[in-house]
Amino acid sequence: MAVTTEPTEPTRPAADGEGAEADDRSERDQPPRGRRWGRSLRSRRPRRKGGLQTLERTRLPYGLIAPAAIFMVLIHILPMIGGWILSLKRLNTFTFSQLFGAPWTGLENYRTILFDSDNALHRGFNQALRNTIVYTFWTVGLTLALGLGVALLLNRPIRGQRIIRTLMLTPWVVPSFVMATLWQFMWRSDVGVINDMLVDWTHLLDHRPIWLNGPNSLWAIVIPSVWRGIPLAMLIFLAGLQAIPEELLEAAEMDGAGPFRQFRYVTFPLLRPLFAVQLLFGVIYASYQFAVPYVMMGSNPGPHADLLMTLVVRESFSNNLVGFGAAASTLMMIGMLFWVAIWYGAFRRDLELAR
Amino acid sequence: MITRRAVTKLALDALTWLVLALMLAPILYLVLASLQDNLRLSTGEFDLFHPTFEAFQRMWRRVDYTHFLMNSMVISAVAALLATAFASTAGYALARFRFRGSRPYEVSVIGTQLVPGSMFLLPVFLGFIWLQQNTFLRFQDTRTGMVIVYTAFFTPVSIFLMRAFFVAIPRDLEDAARVDGCTHFGAFVRVVLPAAAPGIAATFVYAFLFAFDEVLFASQLTQDDARTLPIGIRLFLGAHSEQYAQLLAAGVVSTLPIMVAFFATQRWLVKGLTAGAVKG
Numbered sequence: 001m002a003v004t005t006e007p008t009e010p011t012r013p014a015a016d017g018e019g020a021e022a023d024d025r026s027e028r029d030q031p032p033r034g035r036r037w038g039r040s041l042r043s044r045r046p047r048r049k050g051g052l053q054t055l056e057r058t059r060l061p062y063g064l065i066a067p068a069a070i071f072m073v074l075i076h077i078l079p080m081i082g083g084w085i086l087s088l089k090r091l092n093t094f095t096f097s098q099l100f101g102a103p104w105t106g107l108e109n110y111r112t113i114l115f116d117s118d119n120a121l122h123r124g125f126n127q128a129l130r131n132t133i134v135y136t137f138w139t140v141g142l143t144l145a146l147g148l149g150v151a152l153l154l155n156r157p158i159r160g161q162r163i164i165r166t167l168m169l170t171p172w173v174v175p176s177f178v179m180a181t182l183w184q185f186m187w188r189s190d191v192g193v194i195n196d197m198l199v200d201w202t203h204l205l206d207h208r209p210i211w212l213n214g215p216n217s218l219w220a221i222v223i224p225s226v227w228r229g230i231p232l233a234m235l236i237f238l239a240g241l242q243a244i245p246e247e248l249l250e251a252a253e254m255d256g257a258g259p260f261r262q263f264r265y266v267t268f269p270l271l272r273p274l275f276a277v278q279l280l281f282g283v284i285y286a287s288y289q290f291a292v293p294y295v296m297m298g299s300n301p302g303p304h305a306d307l308l309m310t311l312v313v314r315e316s317f318s319n320n321l322v323g324f325g326a327a328a329s330t331l332m333m334i335g336m337l338f339w340v341a342i343w344y345g346a347f348r349r350d351l352e353l354a355r
Numbered sequence: 356m357i358t359r360r361a362v363t364k365l366a367l368d369a370l371t372w373l374v375l376a377l378m379l380a381p382i383l384y385l386v387l388a389s390l391q392d393n394l395r396l397s398t399g400e401f402d403l404f405h406p407t408f409e410a411f412q413r414m415w416r417r418v419d420y421t422h423f424l425m426n427s428m429v430i431s432a433v434a435a436l437l438a439t440a441f442a443s444t445a446g447y448a449l450a451r452f453r454f455r456g457s458r459p460y461e462v463s464v465i466g467t468q469l470v471p472g473s474m475f476l477l478p479v480f481l482g483f484i485w486l487q488q489n490t491f492l493r494f495q496d497t498r499t500g501m502v503i504v505y506t507a508f509f510t511p512v513s514i515f516l517m518r519a520f521f522v523a524i525p526r527d528l529e530d531a532a533r534v535d536g537c538t539h540f541g542a543f544v545r546v547v548l549p550a551a552a553p554g555i556a557a558t559f560v561y562a563f564l565f566a567f568d569e570v571l572f573a574s575q576l577t578q579d580d581a582r583t584l585p586i587g588i589r590l591f592l593g594a595h596s597e598q599y600a601q602l603l604a605a606g607v608v609s610t611l612p613i614m615v616a617f618f619a620t621q622r623w624l625v626k627g628l629t630a631g632a633v634k635g
Contacts, residue, residue, distance in 0.1 A: 060539055064448035065460060068441035068510055072467070075479075075507035080470055082478030099481045153371045156364075164375055166621070171378055173617045174385075175568040177585035178606040182385045185599055191399025193384060227381065235625060281468070288471050291570035295585065309571070312473045317575050322477055329474035336469045 087326035096320050109327035128311040136286040142226045147233025155241045172231035180295035183224040187211035217305035221292045240274040276347035389607050393600035410600035417601055423587030427567055430498050434505035435562035438513045446517025467511045472571045496578045505566045513558050520554025557623035560616050584609050
């Protein structure tokens with residue numbers, strides 16, 4: 001597995017581990033490929049071309065991004081602005097036929113969601129928000145922790161290493177809708193295999209719990225999400241682990257550090273940028289999770305497993321409360337911006353190191 | 356000391372295999388259960404020694420699985436193709452050029468990931484209805500509509516994947532082509548794109564996987580004509596009877612094309628993903 005970028009190490013020797021097959025151009029004095037060009041963008045490298053080509057240089061990138069940019073503005077950015085506008089409208093069952101022409105209501109939708117404690121929508125939103133936070137916390141936390149654990153296991157020499165690594169990816173390749181239907185089947189209370197295991201085979205519990213309803217139902221969506229997320233986290237951590245030079249760990253060992261202190265002071269600091277990036281996107285994707293509860297439990301997963309996204313979709317489409325849905329979506333986006341700001345404050349230094 | 360090491364190694368090896376078994380167990384269970392008789396399955400019984408392919412034969416007739424599968428394949432393939440095409444030029448521009456507006460553009464591409472799908476879905480839904488009422492354009496519940504939505508939704512991710520691949524291609528290749536008299540764009544088309552072929556394939560497969568697995572838009576923008584697998588598969592759990600064996604068999608059949616595509620291109624996928632992840 002060739003890793004084209006290493007977390008932090010300008011000191012790495014030219015021998016490029018497994019991924020050096022294309023380096024036959026004897027560029028010994030240059031850092032490994034990939035890195036070189038990533039950096040040249042940011043350095044003040046003198047322009048080699050002059051004259052006509054300078055003109056081309058300045059125009060070409062605009063031509064190259066134009067198709068994607070135009071398409072994205074039309075189909076992505078404009079609708080997003082439209083979504084924000086909808087949040088300022090009173091768009092419900094009675095005004096639905098007017099579509100975008102529905103009457104303005106200012107910030108009324110936001111007020112309902114945030115402050116109107118008599119309103120069922122306010123309570124529903126709070127509940128979904130709590131569920132989403134708990135879901136995100138456990139899903140991302142467990143996925144990253146277990147993914148790192150598995151990566152550490154697989155980074156050791158073991159017989160059949162290659163095949164193990166490949167097979168370990170399989171859960172991630174199963175589409176999430178298949179995964180959700182499968183787990184729905186396994187979670188069944190009376191005849192599901194999970195309860196068979198917990199009660200009949202191991203006698204851990206003396207009665208068969210209900211998973212798809214009630215207080216356990218949040219775990220019924222967390223556990224499959226973690227199961228499907230581990231392979232990806234493992235893959236990324238494994239790539240990071242393989243990029244750590246042996247000498248560093250050997251040096252730490254010479255200094256008397258045991259496996260745990262090696263991990264604590266050498267391995268983990270070097271993996272921090274990878275951890276940071278996965279944390280950022282993991283939280284975003286988990287907060288916007290829709291597929292797992294929807295496929296497993298339908299459009300109304302019940303008060304204990306209702307996430308923000310299922311709530312928004314249900315109210316907007318089943319109950320035609322489009323204005324509410326748009327306002328809730330806007331609030332979710334603002335929440336995400338806060339998360340990104342917090343994240344950036346916490347991991348800024350790691351990102352600079354990783355560049 | 357040596358024996359202690361050996362014991363540790365043995366224990367960790369065993370743990371590795373155990374973890375692998377745990378990860379694979381649900382998939383094994385999926386396959387085994389799909390080979391069972393539905394009646395037995397609904398009572399939670401298993402007969403491993405008499406597998407039956409009955410569910411695999413019946414699933415095609417019980418719901419219009421072929422229709423859903425074709426919809427999913429066509430929509431995902433076309434959307435992935437378009438997204439990859441957009442992403443290959445835009446990704447190249449971001450990988451090679453530092454131009455006025457490149458940073459804002461990059462940020463806005465990442466920024467789209469912060470926006471919840473519903474924020475985008477609601478106006479698109481209303482827009483599709485409006486277009487249907489006021490023009491001849493019909494996007495609601497059509498493959499065209501889904502292709503447009505998926506292309507837009509998966510282009511940003513594709514741009515970042517493609518950028519990571521282009522960054523890894525040595526610039527000497529283009530320089531050599533330009534010394535030989537190519538324009539920069541000519542060098543891009545004739546030299547860089549062929550060199551990036553694995554990356555293009557990987558991006559296509561990713562976009563395909565994402566689109567194939569998309570539930571949110573499919574659940575609200577399709578009713579019947581353009582119904583895709585993730586939504587259609589739930590029809591096996593009808594009001595009258597729960598055809599679990601057929602549901603799971605359909606799950607197996609839906610997973611197969613994805614698995615083949617993934618493992619065929621796995622080397623590039625892994626490379627692009629890890630490079631992309633490190634870059635952020």
